[in-house]
Amino acid sequence: MLREKLAGEIQGIIERYPEKRSAVLPLLEKAQELQGHLTKELLEEIGEVLDMSAPEVYSVASFYSMFHLEPVGKNRLYVCRTLSCALAGSGDLLSACEKKLGIGEGETTEDGQFSLFSFECLGSCGTAPVIMANREYHEEMDLAKLDALLERLSKETANDVVEQSAVNERSGEGDSPDSREP
Amino acid sequence: MSEKYLLRYMGQTDAQNLDYALEHGAYSALKKVLSEMPPGEVTGLVKAAGLRGRGGAGFPAGVKWGFIPSAEKRGGKPVYLVANADESEPGTFKDRAIMTYDPHLFIEGIAISSYAVDAHQAFIYIRGEFHQESLILERAVAQAYQAGFLGKDIQGSGFDLDLVVHRGAGAYICGEETGLLSSLQGGRGEPRLKPPFPAVVGLYSCPTVVNNVETLACVPWIVNRGVDWFRSMGPASGPGPKIYCVSGHVKRPGLYELPMGVSLRELIYEHAGGIRMDRKLKAVIPGGSSTPVLTADEIDVNMDFDSLGKIGTMLGSAGVIVMDETTCMAKALANLTYFYAHESCGQCSQCRQGTHWIDQIASRIAQGRGNPGDIEKLYDVVRRTRGGPTIEMIPAEPGATIGCSPELFREEFGTVLKPETLLRILDSEATEEDLGAVTGIMPRMAGQTICVLPMAVAAPVESFLTKFRQEFDYLIENRKSMVEGGFELASA
Ligand SMILES: Cc1cc2nc3c(=O)[nH]c(=O)nc-3n(C[C@H](O)[C@H](O)[C@H](O)COP(=O)(O)O)c2cc1C
Ligand code: SF4
Numbered sequence A: 001m002l003r004e005k006l007a008g009e010i011q012g013i014i015e016r017y018p019e020k021r022s023a024v025l026p027l028l029e030k031a032q033e034l035q036g037h038l039t040k041e042l043l044e045e046i047g048e049v050l051d052m053s054a055p056e057v058y059s060v061a062s063f064y065s066m067f068h069l070e071p072v073g074k075n076r077l078y079v080c081r082t083l084s085c086a087l088a089g090s091g092d093l094l095s096a097c098e099k100k101l102g103i104g105e106g107e108t109t110e111d112g113q114f115s116l117f118s119f120e121c122l123g124s125c126g127t128a129p130v131i132m133a134n135r136e137y138h139e140e141m142d143l144a145k146l147d148a149l150l151e152r153l154s155k156e157t158a159n160d161v162v163e164q165s166a167v168n169e170r171s172g173e174g175d176s177p178d179s180r181e182p
Numbered sequence B: 001m002s003e004k005y006l007l008r009y010m011g012q013t014d015a016q017n018l019d020y021a022l023e024h025g026a027y028s029a030l031k032k033v034l035s036e037m038p039p040g041e042v043t044g045l046v047k048a049a050g051l052r053g054r055g056g057a058g059f060p061a062g063v064k065w066g067f068i069p070s071a072e073k074r075g076g077k078p079v080y081l082v083a084n085a086d087e088s089e090p091g092t093f094k095d096r097a098i099m100t101y102d103p104h105l106f107i108e109g110i111a112i113s114s115y116a117v118d119a120h121q122a123f124i125y126i127r128g129e130f131h132q133e134s135l136i137l138e139r140a141v142a143q144a145y146q147a148g149f150l151g152k153d154i155q156g157s158g159f160d161l162d163l164v165v166h167r168g169a170g171a172y173i174c175g176e177e178t179g180l181l182s183s184l185q186g187g188r189g190e191p192r193l194k195p196p197f198p199a200v201v202g203l204y205s206c207p208t209v210v211n212n213v214e215t216l217a218c219v220p221w222i223v224n225r226g227v228d229w230f231r232s233m234g235p236a237s238g239p240g241p242k243i244y245c246v247s248g249h250v251k252r253p254g255l256y257e258l259p260m261g262v263s264l265r266e267l268i269y270e271h272a273g274g275i276r277m278d279r280k281l282k283a284v285i286p287g288g289s290s291t292p293v294l295t296a297d298e299i300d301v302n303m304d305f306d307s308l309g310k311i312g313t314m315l316g317s318a319g320v321i322v323m324d325e326t327t328c329m330a331k332a333l334a335n336l337t338y339f340y341a342h343e344s345c346g347q348c349s350q351c352r353q354g355t356h357w358i359d360q361i362a363s364r365i366a367q368g369r370g371n372p373g374d375i376e377k378l379y380d381v382v383r384r385t386r387g388g389p390t391i392e393m394i395p396a397e398p399g400a401t402i403g404c405s406p407e408l409f410r411e412e413f414g415t416v417l418k419p420e421t422l423l424r425i426l427d428s429e430a431t432e433e434d435l436g437a438v439t440g441i442m443p444r445m446a447g448q449t450i451c452v453l454p455m456a457v458a459a460p461v462e463s464f465l466t467k468f469r470q471e472f473d474y475l476i477e478n479r480k481s482m483v484e485g486g487f488e489l490a491s492a
C-alpha cells in the first residue's frame, strides 16, 4: 500500500539521511496521511522498507502523540490544555467541543467525522487559546470561531467521504482491513 | 520602540521570498564569511560577542563550537549541525515567528555556523505540529539551494552544505538535545546520559552541534554588525537582541524583541500593556514552565541570564507567563504537573513514577481534595523524583551551613567536587564560586535520572509551594480556593 502509493517518493526521503532509519518519522507521517491512522500493515511495510522489525516501528510510532495507532475521525481536533491556553479559557473551549460533538476526549463521533484530543503546548501561547485542527492552527479561539470551524470542517469532509470512496472503488482497495468503520 | 533584528519582518511574509530577502541584505554575512574569514575566526567572533544559547541553558555558543574535535582527532568522522526548532517549552513561541517571517535569516545562520564547525550536513529538527512553518522552511531551503547559498561549492568558495528539514511528531522531550538526536536517528525520542556531550558523540555517534533557532539567527547579525554592536545590548555576561514571549493575563500578549536585560516590569506593563482589565498581578513565570515562579513583588528584575539567576530563577527560553489575581495557584500548578507527567519519557523509574505521583497530589489539592501533610509530601516526592542530592543540602549563600550531616554531604559530593571546595563548604566558608560549582554539577548528580526533566518539574512545584504557601494551606484546610472564579482545569 505504502510502496504503491508513494513509489516515487520513498527513495528520495531515505536518501536525505546518512542512515536509512532516520526516514522512519517522515514515512510514518506519510503512511498516516494515507489512512488516517497507522495500521499494522503500514507499520510492517515501513519496517520492510527500512530494515526494521514491525515491533520496532510500533515502538517508535507509539512514542509520539501525533501518531494514531487506532482509527480516528476524518477531522482531528487537538485542543491545547497547557497553562497559557488554560489561562485564556481552553477548559471552556474543550467542554464546548465535547458538548457540540457529543464525545469526550480521545473519542470519535459516530459518523467518523471528528476525533477530539486534549494536547500539550502547541508553541503558540501568545495567541491562546489554540486548537490544531488536522494540521492547521486556529488561534485566539472563542466559541463563535469554534462553531465556524466545526461547520467548515464538516462541509469539507462531507465531500471528502464521497471522493475517498470513489478512489477506493477505482483502486479496488475498499476491502482494506480498515474500512470496517461503523 | 527599539530596533528589531530577529523579528524585523514580524507580521509580513515578504521575506519568505528570497528576492525580497536578498534586497534587504540576506546572505551578505554568509558571503563575507566564505570569502574573508577562516572557520576558526568565525567561532572566535561568536565567542567574543558573548552569544549565549537561547534554547534554555544559556551556554555560550562559540564555546560549544570550540568543543568540536579537530579534523585529526575526528579520524574521518563528519560533523553535523542540528538546529533545534522543537520549541516545546510551555510559554515559548518565538522560534516559530523567526521561521515564519525570516526563514532566510535562520538558514543563513545555519550555513555560517556549519562553516564554522566544519559541518557539511545540517538538519532542522522542527516539531511536527509546526507543519505550516516546515513548509515555509522547505520552500526557503529550495530557494537557497537554487541561488547557490546551499549545496555544492557555495558561492564558489569550495564549501559544501546540505540542509534537510526534519519534522518531529509531538513529544516535549525531543527538545532535549540528546532526545532530539535519538529521534532524528529514527528512534523514540529518549534522552541519553551526558557526558559525552553531543559535540563529541552526537548524531550517528559523530560530533554534533545543537543550537536553538534564535541562537543561530543571531549569527549573521554578529558577522555583519560586529562584536561591539552585539555587546551594546544588555549585560556583558550575556548580551544581544532577545525575543521575549509574553502570554497569559496581559493586555497585549505576544513577542517583544528588545535588548537583553529589559526589566520584567517594563516588559509586562509597558510593552505588553499591563494586566488585562487592570487587575492586580499575582505571579510571573519568567522563562518557560520549567523556571521558578516570581511573585508580583519580584518583577523589578532584569530579564537576562545572570540577573534572573541571582534571584533564584532562570531566563530559560524567555517564555513569560503572567498570572493575575484571579488565578488559583494550585490549579495553575496542577496544570503544569500534568504536563510533566504526560511528557516524562519513562526511561527512568523515579521520573516516570515521580512525575505521576506529583501530579496526583497537586491535582487533588487543586480540586479541594487535598489532605493535611500533602504539601510536605509534594516536597518529598519532588526530592525523590529528582534523585541525587537535594537543594536543601547546599548552603543557601556563601558562608552558610549545609542542610544535612557532613557525612551525608561528603558521601553525595565527595567524588565530584574539588577537595578544597568540599572542605570550604563543610567548614561553612563556601564562596560564591563554590556554590556555583555545586549547582553546576547538580544535573550530573541527579545521576539516577538520565536527563534534567525532574529538575524542570521541581522548579514550578517548589517555587509555587514556597511562594504561595498560604493559598495551598487554605485550599487544603477549607476544601475551596481563596480565589473565586479563575479558570477551569482542562483535564484532571
Ligand atoms: C526537557 C528539555 C526540553 C528542552 N526543549 C528545548 C526546545 O524545545 N528547544 C530548544 O531549543 N532547546 C530545548 N532544550 C535545550 C536543549 O537541550 C539544548 O540545550 C539547546 O537546544 C541548545 O541550544 P542553545 O545552546 O542554542 O540554546 C530543552 C532541554 C530540556 C532539558
Ligand atoms: S529523567 Fe525522565 S524524561 Fe529524562 S530520560 Fe529519565 S524518564 Fe525520560
Ligand code: FES
Pocket: A080, A081, A082, A083, A084, A085, A086, A120, A121, A122, A123, A124, A125, A128, A129, A130, B090, B091, B092
Ligand atoms: S499553552 Fe497552548 S499554545 Fe502554549
